[in-house]
Amino acid sequence: MSSVNEERLKQYSLLVIVPSYNEAKNLPNTVADLKKFVPWAEILVVDDGSTDNTAQTATLLGCRLLKMPFNIGIGGAVQAGYQYALAGDYDFAAQFDGDGQHDAQSLPGLLAAAIDNQTDLVIGSRYLENNGYKTPITRRLGMRVFSRLVSLIVKQKISDSTSGFRILSRRAIVFCAGTYPSDYPEVEILPLLHFAGLKIMEAPAKMKARSNGKSSITWTKAIYYMVKVVLAITITVLREMPVRKREVV
Amino acid sequence: MFLRTSLFSFAFSILLFIFIIELIRRRKLQERYSLLWLGVAVAMMIVSLSRRLLEILAKAVGIYYPPAALLLVGLLFVIALLLHYATVISKLSDENKTLAQKLAILENKLDERS
Structure with a gap:
């Protein structure tokens, strides 16, 4: 693995986008960790219509804040963050969950991977190293289906396609600020970036069990999630087909 | 007579299915709102192909002429779709109002300030 030298990483401006929905309890820890491991980065909390004190907490912690007037969904919230990163001319943007699931300690490693390999999207993967993360069995099946499907389309192995722990280059920020799926975007964006000619890779990342609150995905949502993402990926591939034919002819 | 009705409604549901996919492909229809439509198209294909299913269905609701049950199924789907859109419009108008208020403030x- 590449060396994680803070002085070297500091040369690049980094915006950490923290999508948050009712995370007032988790935010103080999340932000403290981020300040510890990426002290030079700017932290942008995107409050997606929370009903608790998420926005006030973010401001008190000294974060930048985008407060959505109502809940617009994770895709729209994260995209607003990328639009902010684009306007602010950042070299890199990170996506980092506000619920305390992601370990900020892995962030410098992801950034180093993006810089060293000149990659547009680095996905923090739970499964590259045996780091003790146990996925619930019910979820593992769905995740495996997505990862297989996505790996097939982007023609490289993606072990953790649903991970929302990511680093985006300037090119990826430009793309995502313009085009980003609205619900359950993590898997769907991968084929889109691939067909746009952007480079994707994975790097190991630690993730913890959620410290407060419960996952946003319930059973009925899980079925909708599966169907919707598979449909969206199929359509993305269909969209690309005429282009490919034209290139051949 | 029944065969013709079946074939027509099957052909129509296939065309509908292709048309929906094409709308999504051209980004004129979001995946989110296409799922119910795709479900309708697939259900129509099944009902129009399986005469037995249609007969069972017709008998269950007391219709003597099975192809007429196709009409009923279609109508019920239309009602479901309309109701779905009513909820979508309600949500949109609520959000629209919130946006206007935030913008005004x-x-x-x-x-x-100026």
Whole structure:
């Protein structure tokens, strides 16, 4: 693995986008960790219509804040963050969950991977190293289906396609600020970036069990999630087909 | 007579299915709102192909002429779709109102500052 030298990483401006929905309890820890491991980065909390004190907490912690007037969904919230990163001319943007699931300690490693390999999207993967993360069995099946499907389309192995722990280059920020799926975007964006000619890779990342609150995905949502993402990926591939034919002819 | 009705409604549901996919492909229809439509198209294909299913269905609701049950199924789907859109429109109008209010308050803040 590449060396994680803070002085070297500091040369690049980094915006950490923290999508948050009712995370007032988790935010103080999340932000403290981020300040510890990426002290030079700017932290942008995107409050997606929370009903608790998420926005006030973010401001008190000294974060930048985008407060959505109502809940617009994770895709729209994260995209607003990328639009902010684009306007602010950042070299890199990170996506980092506000619920305390992601370990900020892995962030410098992801950034180093993006810089060293000149990659547009680095996905923090739970499964590259045996780091003790146990996925619930019910979820593992769905995740495996997505990862297989996505790996097939982007023609490289993606072990953790649903991970929302990511680093985006300037090119990826430009793309995502313009085009980003609205619900359950993590898997769907991968084929889109691939067909746009952007480079994707994975790097190991630690993730913890959620410290407060419960996952946003319930059973009925899980079925909708599966169907919707598979449909969206199929359509993305269909969209690309005429282009490919034209290139051949 | 029944065969013709079946074939026509099957052909129609296939065309509908292709048309929906094409709409999504051209980004004129979001995946989110296409799922119910795709479900309708697939259900129509099944009902129009399986005569037995249609007969069972017709008998269950007391229709003597099975192809007429096709009409009923179609009508019920249309009602379901309309109701779905009514909920979508309600949500949109709520959000639209919130946006207008936030915008008005922002404009007022900017005006008072200058």
